[in-house]
Amino acid sequence: MADFQAPLRNIRFTLFDVFGADQQWANTPALAGVVDRETAEAMLEGAAKITEQEIAPINRSGDEEGATWDNGKVTTPAGFKEAYDAYCEGGWPGITGNADFGGFGMPKALGAQVDEMLYASNSSFALYPNLSAGASLAIEAHASEALKALYLPRMYAGEWAGSMCLTESHAGSDLGIIRTKAEPSTDGTHKISGTKIFITGGDQDLTANIVHLVLARLPGAPKGPKGISLFIVPKINVDSAGELLEANRVSCGSIEHKMGIKGSATCVINFDDATGYLVGEPNRGLSYMFTMMNYERLSIGVQGLGCGDRSMQSAIAYAKDRRQGRAATGAVEPEAFADTLLVHADVRRMLLTMKSLTEAGRALSTYVAMELDKAKYAESTADKVNASAMVALLTPIAKAFLTDMGLDVTVMGQQVFGGHGYIREWGQEQLVRDVRIAQIYEGTNGIQAHDLLGRKVVFDRGEAFGLLKTEIDEFISQASSDLLAPYCEQLSAALMELSNLTDELIQKVDTNPHEMGAAAVEYLHIFGYVLYGYMWLRMASVAEEKLAGDDGFYQSKLDTMTFFFARVLPRVSSLIISAKSGCENTEINSDWL
């Protein structure tokens, strides 16, 4: 596999040229003193360096060795501890952390780029700091000042890690039915008992302590999702100064054997009267989880993007190097024993499909990250409310669509390699295995689709969708240069189809709630392609401005946009037919399934 090269030029193009993140930061008082273009450039280069030099090199070996479990203890693959230490020395675990507790307070728009490099270089490794970041977010948003002061600085330093203990063997997508119990003690703490499964980083040998965030039920709590509370349960008990005491009653029962992300320990965690600390108010645990989920779900989308980018990089390098067959119009290099794969239109079709999806994915993740930043840091309440609505609408799409496209892209990147794509040494097949989980965890992509169509569209009667539609319509009306006009027209038509479908589905779901589940996944995909079309227009309009003196980079954006509109966006037509076909065709006598 080609060495990982952080796509810095493309990241800069997206972040600064297309979306003007540095302008947004300068115009946002809460960020203006924290980050500017120079700081951001330095951080991007630092992230590139550590992912290229420390983290990418242990990706294949980590897959081969895997995380291992012995007698209750997890060992991460060789090199993970050293790389993790280097990662902490660079201060990376606290990059987006609250500065009041020792974080760097960087915007998510920057954090998302670091996430991309992490996942592209090594998805298994990336999960350890990423789960900690998620746990930190939940603590920062909902825990008492005392708990924040105790836990956050050590988590931002990477000294302690975090885990999210939600799933139980009978309760995955449906968290309302969890059974883990929390009994109040007389000292204000709680005794937590139950077994959680699929706990990423539930145990590891990277950090001195692990801060488990655990969903559990208090005695007498209401049934269902409104009776679930959130607790901090440290692996090792700590005193109020943060000194480690005796082990808590938490144990790792085993780890899962998985298709991929083998260097990431996926743990069964047993809580046996373990000491826990209530976060926030009783019975609000699930809603607390959802406040940090937008950040986490975007990060998982970025896993799809990162793995796809890595696969594309390798496929391009291979297609330029590997010689097989001759161009359809005759030998391009007659002196060589064969032409490179690149002469074949079908190979270029695959590479351009990968490129058009990957670069649009990067644009979308950056765009959503900037909306997250607006929702958090904007001065005016109106801007915050508007951005929050956009985030709510776009997050399930970013999570599901980026990961669905991530699988497609990595499968294509494997196909370019032919038989060698199936061999482990080349690394392409690992990317397929590693990215596959991203369509499943943090809410399956089917759950994301239900969230999108149900909560974010039908529930608000398309209001947030209307905001977005207005934005895209306005962009199109301003962007119609001669060059872009036909693409603007094509996107307008697709957006109108999406808009009509949205109206139609809102009506249909009122009549029959099953219409939602029957159309949700296709609706999300249509929405995703339309957004990618919008992202390509955003990129193309900047590229067009910069064509004078271009070294080829900006022309390549225009060419890739052309490809996207000719060959990818048209997928919408078929999906519309399917999404409109109604729920009746999903009914069948289940005896004959």
Add this chain to the structure above:
Amino acid sequence: MADFQAPLRNIRFTLFDVFGADQQWANTPALAGVVDRETAEAMLEGAAKITEQEIAPINRSGDEEGATWDNGKVTTPAGFKEAYDAYCEGGWPGITGNADFGGFGMPKALGAQVDEMLYASNSSFALYPNLSAGASLAIEAHASEALKALYLPRMYAGEWAGSMCLTESHAGSDLGIIRTKAEPSTDGTHKISGTKIFITGGDQDLTANIVHLVLARLPGAPKGPKGISLFIVPKINVDSAGELLEANRVSCGSIEHKMGIKGSATCVINFDDATGYLVGEPNRGLSYMFTMMNYERLSIGVQGLGCGDRSMQSAIAYAKDRRQGRAATGAVEPEAFADTLLVHADVRRMLLTMKSLTEAGRALSTYVAMELDKAKYAESTADKVNASAMVALLTPIAKAFLTDMGLDVTVMGQQVFGGHGYIREWGQEQLVRDVRIAQIYEGTNGIQAHDLLGRKVVFDRGEAFGLLKTEIDEFISQASSDLLAPYCEQLSAALMELSNLTDELIQKVDTNPHEMGAAAVEYLHIFGYVLYGYMWLRMASVAEEKLAGDDGFYQSKLDTMTFFFARVLPRVSSLIISAKSGCENTEINSDWL
């Protein structure tokens, strides 16, 4: 994972009710004395028994253990040898073999069903007999009577296996550039020297001998594909009575570490002045390979079908058993802690997508197998010629489309399981890994698409396509019952779009040969969906006739057809746009790839 259950009722429906294979056999003198419905039923039941009881149980363990290599020798996973012996005792290796040399002489239409059960139960295991079958076919078609008499009876008995030694490290899709050499000896044999890679079953511990079929160049042979000859190179030399002598100069240098089919040994085979026997005439090796490829490629398509069927069986069982969430219209089983997954329309959408693709795939593989039988056994030359044209046209579609759909179906079957789909114990992820190779080997699916559009459509100016179109049009004109009429109309429209696209592409490729590669994969997919639509109409028209007294089986066929026409066939619309978009959009300055 649910135990494998051979889908016998569905196989019977397809083979006998839909396509009347027993009638075809009865009307074909060369088959009438060999096979009838009763024989076929007995064989199907026998195949079901051995795959369910002997071969499926070692599928997971075989994946965990994998084939291993030590000091030049391959060991297959525990249980493979015993299962292989049982398979041979049942006579299965010779099921479609030439009766003159000890085979059963069964038609491919029956063999394809056995293949499906084999791949569904254990793809790694299936490959050992399947490669032997391919080698036997090539020997039977092209070797001298003496070689046939020496090798075939032992290969049909499973006592010796076969391998196909084509690929070299620099020569995969492009076999014209292989370098393995064959030097004539004075005794009429040849000395073979070279290294072959990706040799399935190139070594194993199942059989006393392995008959390698090797592509190599004779001294002074023309450059390129017309200078390649085919040789038999036994692992162990044999005398003319078939007694084993000393080892030949053939060695297994290593085996590959792969994404899946881990129980199948994928070998590097070194030939170092090994004794070889020329098959047929010099320099005709590649064309000999192609004569048996139609059989082999169909079998690989059937791997896609089998893995998909297995994944669907497990997903259906899981969706009926796993409880999570409540139906959109309120609890279906309020007394249970949650409803089954089956209440969710999105889950049913996934299951019905899997079912509609799997059952159409079985119909297509059976249909193509029957055309193969006609091409081989038909009385009249006209029938043979006609069937041969159909086989040539349909084989690349059967190989590529069944395996592309196989990946989609297994990925969906994994998704139904949520997180458990990613865990090895449940088996769903293995099916994804195992089926993935089928899109790559025996000619990548991109190569299949080039074969279809280039050799089979453009080259004969759409003549074979015209034959098929006439057949479908005639079927539609006769099948339009009130119930089927709207579907007939929809298929007619899709077929017309395919036909127009065919004409357009034939013209465009004349103008610019790159148009072929740029459109080939999408063309194949459009063709595949149209054929699946035809298959569903064939199935539905039979199901409709049998509705009286139906236990639900036939109604489920009509329901699944409805689903297919509503949600799957419409994919054609988007693909048409993309396929017509031309090759220009695949051009990009390669520096910026």
